[in-house]
Amino acid sequence: FVPNDCVLNTDSQQEIIITGPNASGKSTFLRQVALITLMAQIGSFVPARAAKIGLVDRIFTRVGAQDDLATGQSTFTVEMNETANILNNATPRSLVILDEVGRGTSTYDGLSIAWAVAEYLHELGPKTLFATHYHHLNELEERLPRVKNYRIAVKEDGDHIIFLRRIIRGGTDRSFGIQVARLAGLPNPVIKRARELLETFSQEKLRGQSVDVAQIPAARVNQGGLFDEPVPENPALEELRALEIHEMTPVQAMIKLEQLQKLALGA
Ligand SMILES: Nc1ncnc2c1ncn2[C@@H]1O[C@H](COP(=O)(O)OP(=O)(O)O)[C@@H](O)[C@H]1O
Ligand SMILES: [Mg+2]
The missing domain is CATH 3.40.50.300 (P-loop containing nucleotide triphosphate hydrolases)
Structure with missing residues (x-):
């Protein structure tokens, strides 16, 4: 204390x-x-x-x-x-x-x-x-x-x-406020978007205008602006999709499972 x-x-x-x-x-x-x-x-x-x-x-x-x-x-x-x-x-x-x-x-x-x-x-x-x-x-x-x-x-x-x-x-x-929200664990896209809005609001305020809500840019959900770069896929998923499960014996399945787990964990 x-x-x-x-x-x-x-x-x-x-x-x-x-x-x-x-x-x-x-x-x-x-x-x-x-x-x-x-x-x-x-x-x-x-x-x-x-x-x-x-x-x-x-x-x-x-x-x-x-x-x-x-x-x-x-x-x-x-x-x-x-x-x-x-x-x-x-x-x-x-x-x-x-x-x-x-x-x-x-x-x-x-x-x-x-x-x-x-x-x-x-x-x-x-x-x-x-x-x-x-x-x-x-x-x-x-x-x-x-x-x-x-x-x-x-x-x-x-x-x-x-x-x-x-x-x-x-x-x-x-x-x-936004830094505190981040400390509290708000998701990154929300923090980014809030920053962007804050920027807009403060600029309008500086120019002495009341905020025109219709002019606020829409969130760029699909333009990669809101979510940074796409998260790369885990290579284990690719192998998992390619598996011919019905062709495998239980032992082979066990071995494969172990490999996949290692791959997923990035080992
Ligand atoms: N003097 C202090 N020393 C150590 N921890 C503190 C102190 N004051 C506040 N805290 C910590 O910060 C937390 C939030 O404090 P609080 O007084 O509720 O903040 P505020 O009223 O500014 O939102 C407290 O629950 C406590 O864990
Ligand atoms: Mg308080």
């Missing part, structure tokens, strides 16, 4: 915006701070080399996104109900943990809600950790005096990424 420091105060660092790719360690950091604060409140030792923790009146968390099937609420309504409860009840003495608020709806709706929530909390005053994949929220540091940006350090090695699990100062403007 990689330990991380956290400083929250009321004058210069009241609200921390944490950006980082999926699976980089944002939620873990939030949980660490929430749990250590809770443990300190009940008078327990805390797993930290040093800790100075003030009294909090409440710890509010908005973490995880699961449909509440039992009561028929969608992910998004659950998320908004919990967020509303936080905004309506938090005080300057509270600790607020927000994990990916706004994720449950479309991109721009979500971003707008996340932004407005972050501004409101800055004004309201509780110590706040806000993990988000909306990099735009990094803008807030420029505009609001007590907002500070942090990110999870990521090491790039060519096209691969390595998560360092360390929280460092500063925002980010990259999400590494």
